[in-house]
Amino acid sequence: MLLRRYLWLLALCLPAGGAKAAPTILCGHSLLQRQQERNALLPPPRPLAPQQLRRNRQKPSFSIAAAPTPPKIGDKTQFWGLDFTNYDGSDRSIRHYRRMATLRASTENAYVYVEDGAPAATRSINALAQTFEEKIAPREHQYFGKPWSPGIDSDPRVTLLVMSIRSPGGTMDPLGLSGATIGGYFNDEDEYPSDDKHPYSNEREMVTLNASLDVGSPLVLEVLAHEYQHLIHWAADRGESLWVNEGLSMVAPSVAGLDGGPTGSLGSAIMAYGLDYDNSLTVWADRGQEGIMADYGAAGLFFTYLGEKYGGPDSFFKIVHRQEKGIDGVLAGLKEAGYPTQFAELFTRWAVANLADDESLGDAAHSFGYSSPLVQSVRGSVAALHELLPDLIPKLFQPTTRVKSFPMKGSDSLRPQAAHYLELTGTGTLNVRFDGGGRPFEVFVLARRADDKYDLYPMPLDSQTRIGSQQIPGLGSSISTVYLVVTYVAEDEGQPAEYRYEAKLE
Numbered sequence: 460m461l462l463r464r465y466l467w468l469l470a471l472c473l474p475a476g477g478a479k480a481a482p483t484i485l486c487g488h489s490l491l492q493r494q495q496e497r498n499a500l501l502p503p504p505r506p507l508a509p510q511q512l513r514r515n516r517q518k519p520s521f522s523i524a525a526a527p528t529p530p531k532i533g534d535k536t537q538f539w540g541l542d543f544t545n546y547d548g549s550d551r552s553i554r555h556y557r558r559m560a561t562l563r564a565s566t567e568n569a570y571v572y573v574e575d576g577a578p579a580a581t582r583s584i585n586a587l588a589q590t591f592e593e594k595i596a597p598r599e600h601q602y603f604g605k606p607w608s609p610g611i612d613s614d615p616r617v618t619l620l621v622m623s624i625r626s627p628g629g630t631m632d633p634l635g636l637s638g639a640t641i642g643g644y645f646n647d648e649d650e651y652p653s654d655d656k657h658p659y660s661n662e663r664e665m666v667t668l669n670a671s672l673d674v675g676s677p678l679v680l681e682v683l684a685h686e687y688q689h690l691i692h693w694a695a696d697r698g699e700s701l702w703v704n705e706g707l708s709m710v711a712p713s714v715a716g717l718d719g720g721p722t723g724s725l726g727s728a729i730m731a732y733g734l735d736y737d738n739s740l741t742v743w744a745d746r747g748q749e750g751i752m753a754d755y756g757a758a759g760l761f762f763t764y765l766g767e768k769y770g771g772p773d774s775f776f777k778i779v780h781r782q783e784k785g786i787d788g789v790l791a792g793l794k795e796a797g798y799p800t801q802f803a804e805l806f807t808r809w810a811v812a813n814l815a816d817d818e819s820l821g822d823a824a825h826s827f828g829y830s831s832p833l834v835q836s837v838r839g840s841v842a843a844l845h846e847l848l849p850d851l852i853p854k855l856f857q858p859t860t861r862v863k864s865f866p867m868k869g870s871d872s873l874r875p876q877a878a879h880y881l882e883l884t885g886t887g888t889l890n891v892r893f894d895g896g897g898r899p900f901e902v903f904v905l906a907r908r909a910d911d912k913y914d915l916y917p918m919p920l921d922s923q924t925r926i927g928s929q930q931i932p933g934l935g936s937s938i939s940t941v942y943l944v945v946t947y948v949a950e951d952e953g954q955p956a957e958y959r960y961e962a963k964l965e
Contacts, residue, residue, distance in 0.1 A: 490550045492701050492743075495647045499698030504651045506613045507662060511652065529614070530570065534562045538572070539659040540667065543626040543641065555659045560620060564588040568596045568615075574622040574670060583675030584621070587668075587683070590675075591619065595684050595715045599691060602714050602772035603707065603779050606687075607694040610664045611650055617690065618665035619683065621674050642682035643668040645689035647697070666690060677717065681724045684712040692779055700785035701743045702758050707775055709759030713833065714772050721837045725759045729837050732756025733813070733855030740806070740876040741785060763834060764809045765789075768825045769798040786950055803948040807901045810878035810946050811915065814856050815905055820913050827915065858882035858942065866963035872955040873900075873947040881943040886935030887964035891943065893918060895925030898956040899949050904929050905942040914938075934964070 530536075542554040563584050564571035571588050573579045608615045626641050649665050651657040666686040672679050688711040692704050709725050712718060720726055731752040732738065738753045739745045740761055746753070766772055770793070778792030786802050793800060811827045816838065818828035829835065837855070844852045858880040860869065865885060873879055883889060893902050902918040920927035931941055947956055 490553055491644065491646060493550070495693070496698065498647055498651065498657075501651075501656070503697070504611055506609065507611055507652055512612060512662065529565070529616075530562050532562055532565060535559055535575075536562075536572070538574075538620055538622065538661050540622050540624065541644070541646065543624070546626070556625070558622065560622070563621075565616075566592040568592060569617050569619050571619045571621065574620075577621060577623050577670035579621050579670050579674055583673050586675030587619065587621075587680070590680050590717070591683060591687075594717065595680075595687055598715045599684065599687055599711060602775050603688055603691045603711070604695050604776060606664045606690050607650065608664075611652070612663045614663070617687075618661075618663050620661075620665055620667045621670045622667055623671055624667065624669040626669075641669060642672060642679060643686050645686045645693070647693050650693060664690060677719055677723070680717050681712040681719050684715045684717050685709065685724065687711065695780045696782055696784075696788070698784060699788065700741070702741045702754070703778070703785060703788060705743070705755060706758030706762040707779065709755055710762045710766060710772075710775075713763075714775070718833055720833065721840045723833075724755075725763075726833055726837050728752055728756035729760050729763075729834065730756070730841060730855070732760060733837070733841070734853060736813070736856055736878070737859065737874070738877060739874040742875060745874060760813070760834070761809055763831055764812060764829065765793075765805075767830055768808075769793050769800075769805075770796045774798065802950055803899065803901055803946075806876060806948050807878075807903065807944070807946045811903055811905060811944050813878070814880050814942060814944060815913050815915075817913050820915060827913075856880060862962055866961070868959070868961045870957060870959045872957045873945060874955045875947055875949045875951065875953055877947060879943075879945045881945065881960070883941045883943070883962055884934070884939075885964050889931040889934045889941055890928065890963050890965065891918075891931070891941075892928040892961045893920065893926065893943070893945075894959040895920065896957060896959070897924055898947065898958070900925050900956070900958055901946045901948055902927065902929075903944040904931060905944055906931055906938045907940040907942070909937055909939055911939075918943075 537557050538560050539555055539557055542556050545552050558574050560572040560574045562570055563573045566588050569588065569591055571584055573584065606617055624641055643666060645666050648657045648659060649661040649663055651660050653660040653662055666683060668674055668679055668683060685708040688708040689704060692699055692707065709728060712724065721730070733756070735750065735753050738750060738757055740757045743754055744751055766775065774793060774796040777796045778789055781788040781791045783791045790800065790802060808825060808827065812829065816828045818826040818830060820827040841852065841855050845854050860871070860881045862881065862883045863885065871879060891904070900920070902920060904916040904918055906914045906916070908914065916929060918927050918929045931938060934941060943960065945958060949956070
């Protein structure tokens with residue numbers, strides 16, 4: 460049973476040969492991101508006056524004096540939703556529609572509305588409300604911050620809307636195996652007044668969840684934790700780079716104590732990235748929609764490592780509240796938390812840890828490995844499957860190139876903020892030369908000893924040409940395997956850059 464479960468999961472992560480993958484719609488969809496980038500250029504919204512709110516509220520939520528009053532269980536209101544049914548990759552293929560919803564639960568921090576007629580059991584609604592109140596809200600408030608309060612609607616509670624989100628994977632196909640589906644989303648348009656710029660605003664702080672899934676299930680609770688971080692992040696920094704925002708949302712379920720294990724959202728994404736890691740950390744969808752799960756995995760694994768080695772989730776709070784974007788915001792947040800570092804060092808250490816995963820390598824505070832049970836579980840699951848089916852299932856972070864005959868020369872190109880691993884085996888003293896063509900490459904030599912432990916050597920590269928060499932004696936005796944860890948740490952979103960390498964044995 461466990462084997463079949465993991466094989467099914469790997470089938471989702473690995474593209475079928477010759478098949479064109481169906482588009483996958485996730486909350487990092489370009490429509491919502493471009494919309495948020497446009498809105499970030501506008502002045503911050505202000506709370507609406509009672510007469511403005513009346514447009515989108517039913518009478519029971521207003522007093523005689525026209526002041527908003529808390530809604531009661533059973534009250535109804537209309538909501539705008541997003542229709543992805545005919546999504547073809549373009550923004551114009553996404554439509555808006557309105558549906559009536561009823562308030563089914565109310566807590567100190569949230570209202571839970573359910574679309575009329577949507578399949579949502581009372582048990583599931585209560586589990587959703589309880590988990591949000593007891594785990595998600597308090598822990599994310601502590602480690603990420605709080606949403607805008609009292610917000611656009613002058614109500615400190617957020618809205619959790621359970622709606623049958625229209626997408627190719629619908630009620631009859633809840634996992635989206637025949638098409639695309641979405642578990643939920645945060646739409647920043649709801650934070651603005653309903654006007655000509657935001658005609659579909661729901662004018663409230665809210666997250667939408669898909670009623671086609673069991674909203675009390677661990678899967679949807681992870682989705683809620685993920686989307687709630689987006690809502691919080693919007694209040695702190697409306698224009699954050701997508702990879703940072705999504706990376707923090709990927710670790711949000713773990714922060715909230717809702718770690719879904721290897722088959723949860725983060726575990727599945729890490730697996731996708733580890734099996735197909737030729738992917739930029741910071742350039743979202745750089746390989747198209749088919750590679751989007753690896754984008755989530757890269758960002759989630761990066762912030763998992765950052766949380767372990769650079770101050771824990773307390774550092775997340777600093778990053779969320781910095782107004783610098785992307786790399787600059789991450790570095791500024793870490794500096795404020797007491798961990799000043801350079802991006803090239805941070806990224807390259809992470810890339811080495813992904814291959815070595817050895818906590819005994821390096822100093823204790825910033826070792827080249829993971830203590831996360833989730834990461835270890837994912838690695839262990841894939842390693843076990845690789846042992847069972849070595850020709851079908853690769854290892855995580857399997858080297859892109861294997862060199863067994865010498866002398867040799869090679870070249871490759873690498874995306875910005877990405878890594879390659881080259882494996883060299885043989886017998887003798889290994890001499891390696893690297894030429895980065897003046898681009899900001901970094902190279903580490905990771906030597907695996909006969910006792911399966913590692914030695915790590917940074918290859919000295921000329922600051923201008925990025926050319927350097929390294930000699931490693933004992934290959935085939937005291938050293939079983941040598942890996943070159945090559946990273947391209949350009950702090951812009953440019954094109955891939957070429958590097959060259961030579962290796963010989965003496």
